[in-house]
Amino acid sequence: MSSNPSPLNSSRFEGCTLTGALSVLTEVRDAVCIVHGPAGCTHHNFSLLHATLLSNDRLEAPRLLSTRLTENDIIFGGEDALEKTIARALSVSPAPTSVFVLSTCIVETIGDDTAAVCAKPRGVPVVAVPTAGFLGGVFETGVRNALSSVATLASPAAEVTLTANLVGEKNLEYGVDENAAEIARLLARLGIGINLRFVRRIGTGDVERLGAAAVNILREPALRPVGEDLKRRFKTPCIESFPTGLAGTCRFLEEAGRICGVDPSEAVEEERAYQAEMLSRFADIAGSRVCFRPPHPALNPDPVAEAVCAECIEALDLTIAPPDGVVIPLPYPAPVGTAGLRRMLHRWRVLIRGKGRG
Amino acid sequence: MMKQIALYGKGGIGKSTTAANLSAALAGEGLDILQIGCDPKHDSTRMLMHGTWIPTVLDLIRERGDATITVDDVVYRGFGGVRCVEAGGPEPGIGCAGRGIIATFQLLERLDALKGDVIVYDVLGDVVCGGFAMPMREGYAQEIYLVTSGELMSVYAANNIAKAIARLSRRVRSKCTLGGVICNAKNIDGERDLVEEFAHRINSRLIAYVPRDRGVQVAELNRQTVVEYAPESNQAAVYRDLGRTICENRTTSIPTPLEMDELESFALEFVQV
Structure with a gap:
């Protein structure tokens, strides 16, 4: 979870498809992404992705190329510029194992046939990702279309293993790896391993494993169309969200067990005990008076996060007492699993103790 | 003072024929004329250029980039010394x-080519996007002439252009106004009355009635304007009158375009006549 009200956490239901798609595609680490449009569209996204990687202690530069369209390309069509940029992408060192091509609003306006240019055989997969800038939708649409496009690189698996894919991790948020580790911990209780983080720090060749998982675990319900797409392609059932809350985390174990044919009752019992033990460490803040405020002036409170907080309020016997209670920002997005709750409660404790001292 | 006019109308209605003959007639009056074809099919000036x-x-x-283009690369002298430019278009x-x-207008401005006594912009059939409204924007054509026949679709297109003029004229610095309506006849019964009434209803006036004349086709088969090919003909005289009318025209207006249902009932009135 992240309680950091960073602009990076602003609504995924606004913005540009390009940013959403690139947040996925640049995690295919041996690929090159081409943004077919003016240089500025690449510049903005490069800056954002680079800054985000740095703030997550990753000293990597996203591998982006721009077709650098100018006014004359807009008048006469930009397909030649795209051809040339694909050739440039294939000649960079180290050579890409795959190339993803994203279209901007202007090339969609002038009618460039991006998909047709990409479809020419080149020995390396060149995948046209439906984006079309703002014309193609919003940030979230870009994420979904990018995931479905990467999935086209995989064929159905010969054998399904007792594993899960993590689908659509929010690569721009803080705590991505902590959240993935929490899912891995929970699934390990059921004897289910992680097959593929789709898409997070993988290579093009890894995508081939996509169909081998017994279950796809979507990061959030907004990715449902991707879950359906993957089900169509690989017959893999899906769980629609990472788990949130105490009861929600146990329900997640039950659902994963049911889908994978594993009896979850023992795992659920273990997790309940683990949660009780975790809550007992916060006994010192029991009975405190708190009140919540929205995570950020520009964000509406997330009902899932509110439900999770209500659950913890009850479990720890806290009192909601505006306006004099300790002000606690609602988390955004909701914390993942029991570990996410633990991190959230640590933050509550810091705020409550700080108020006591102050 | 330089006069900048634009001819707009439905495709195939005879805009280019009207524009080329108008330019030829004005050149005959000793005026320095620049005609700019603003249609990707680039045939506006072809009769002035003898085919x-x-x-x-x-x-x-597209071929050379715009850095090295000179006036001589884009401006060609045709009949009567009319300077001819074709904007062209993408494939x-x-x-x-x-x-x-x-982009064409920006280049012509940079080359200081937009000069003369009269600039005639000949613009493709309809205002389909902002680019084709460009001649109507501030600094370019200040008087728009709608070319139409009595056919409903042609009147409909003219009405659409009137809408664009009305919209653009709301801009603070706009100089774009409607100079009048030219009826390029298709020999339909009551055509002149219909177009005249249409012009009146959109707050304008019929400034010329150009009858259908076989001489125009004969001239064009000989790759000339009728003004050049048959200067003594009645048709050439019509174009010379049109030229004089436009030169002397001091009455322009902001059009009041008809709504679709008004346009339809208007057409019905004339059908019943």
Whole structure:
């Protein structure tokens, strides 16, 4: 979870498809992404992705190329510029194992046939990702279309293993790896391993494993169309969200067990005990008076996060007492699993103790 | 003072024929004329150029870039010394012709080519996007002439252009106004009355009635304007009158375009007559 009200956490239901798609595609680490449009569209996204990687202690530069369209390309069509940029992408060192091509609003306006240019055989997969800038939708649409496009690189698996894919991790948020580790911990209780983080720090060749998982675990319900797409392609059932809350985390174990044919009752019992033990460490803040405020002036409170907080309020016997209670920002997005709750409660404790001292 | 006019109307209605003959007639009065074809099919000035297809501005930009283009590359002298320019366009089905018109105007301005006694802009059938409204924007054509026959679709297109003029004229610095309506006849019964009434209803007036004349086709088969091919003909006299009317025209207006249902009932009135 992240309680950091960073602009990076602003609504995924606004913005540009390009940013959403690139947040996925640049995690295919041996690929090159081409943004077919003016240089500025690449510049903005490069800056954002680079800054985000740095703030997550990753000293990597996203591998982006721009077709650098100018006014004359807009008048006469930009397909030649795209051809040339694909050739440039294939000649960079180290050579890409795959190339993803994203279209901007202007090339969609002038009618460039991006998909047709990409479809020419080149020995390396060149995948046209439906984006079309703002014309193609919003940030979230870009994420979904990018995931479905990467999935086209995989064929159905010969054998399904007792594993899960993590689908659509929010690569721009803080705590991505902590959240993935929490899912891995929970699934390990059921004897289910992680097959593929789709898409997070993988290579093009890894995508081939996509169909081998017994279950796809979507990061959030907004990715449902991707879950359906993957089900169509690989017959893999899906769980629609990472788990949130105490009861929600146990329900997640039950659902994963049911889908994978594993009896979850023992795992659920273990997790309940683990949660009780975790809550007992916060006994010192029991009975405190708190009140919540929205995570950020520009964000509406997330009902899932509110439900999770209500659950913890009850479990720890806290009192909601505006306006004099300790002000606690609602988390955004909701914390993942029991570990996410633990991190959230640590933050509550810091705020409550700080108020006591102050 | 330089006069900048634009001819707009439905495709195939005879805009280019009207524009070329108008330019030829005005040149005959000793005026320095620049005619700019703003249609990707680039045939506006062809009769003035005796059938030659001159290189288009956009072809040159596409082939060479715009840095090295000179006035002599894009401006060609035709009949009567009329200076001819064709904007051209991208290949069909690709790119953005409207933006091409804008780029052409910017280049012509940079080359200081937009000068003379009269500039005649001949613009494609309808205002399909902002690019084709470019000649109507501030600094370019200040008087728009709608070319129409009595056919409903042609009147409909003229009405659409009137809408664009009305919209553009709301801009603070707009100088774009409607100079009048030219009826390029198709020999339909009551055609003149219909177009005259249409002009009146959109707050304008019929400034010329150009009858259908076989002489125009004969002249064009000989790759000339009728003003050049048959200067003594009645038709050439009609174009010379049109030229004088436009030169002397001091009455322009902001049009009040008809709504679709008004236009339909208007057409019905004339059918019943």
